[in-house]
Amino acid sequence: MPIRPENRRRYPTDWREISLRIRTVRAAGRCECLGECGRGTHDGRCPNRNGQPAYGTGSKVVLTVAHLDHTPERCEDSNLRAMCNGCHLHYDRDHHRETAAATRRAAIEAAGQMTLTTEEA
Ligand SMILES: [Zn+2]
Ligand SMILES: [Zn+2]
Numbered sequence: 001m002p003i004r005p006e007n008r009r010r011y012p013t014d015w016r017e018i019s020l021r022i023r024t025v026r027a028a029g030r031c032e033c034l035g036e037c038g039r040g041t042h043d044g045r046c047p048n049r050n051g052q053p054a055y056g057t058g059s060k061v062v063l064t065v066a067h068l069d070h071t072p073e074r075c076e077d078s079n080l081r082a083m084c085n086g087c088h089l090h091y092d093r094d095h096h097r098e099t100a101a102a103t104r105r106a107a108i109e110a111a112g113q114m115t116l117t118t119e120e121a
Contacts (some may be wrong), residue, residue, distance in 0.1 A: 003072075012073040018075050019065045023050065029063060029084035034070070037087035038094065048084035057086070064088045070095050 050063035
């Protein structure tokens with residue numbers, strides 16, 4: 001998953017090296033997802049390998065590195081998981097939905113507060 005411009009500065013300067021080491025050395029080019037993605041399409045570890053056709057779709061696998069807690073600053077090995085694009089997308093999707101919901105809630109609350117303040121004034 002491409003790094004969004006607003007998040008780029010949150011990554012450490014050696015992120016490329018970290019990411020490469022996780023993908024090539026630790027994961028040996030294979031998706032490390034053990035089901036965290038929640039897709040429910042693979043039992044045990046995901047069989048997808050970087051540059052190979054993905055199971056199910058046959059499209060080319062791009063191995064990425066996901067932050068398990070969705071915090072780019074936290075790049076300890078234990079917080080990182082090499083994931084194929086399919087797993088990564090699915091893993092982040094729930095998070096994105098939550099974040100969007102929280103943003104919406106905050107906006108609604110802020111609007112409510114504003115109304116309240118106006119009414120009180
Ligand atoms: Zn995968
Ligand atoms: Zn997966």
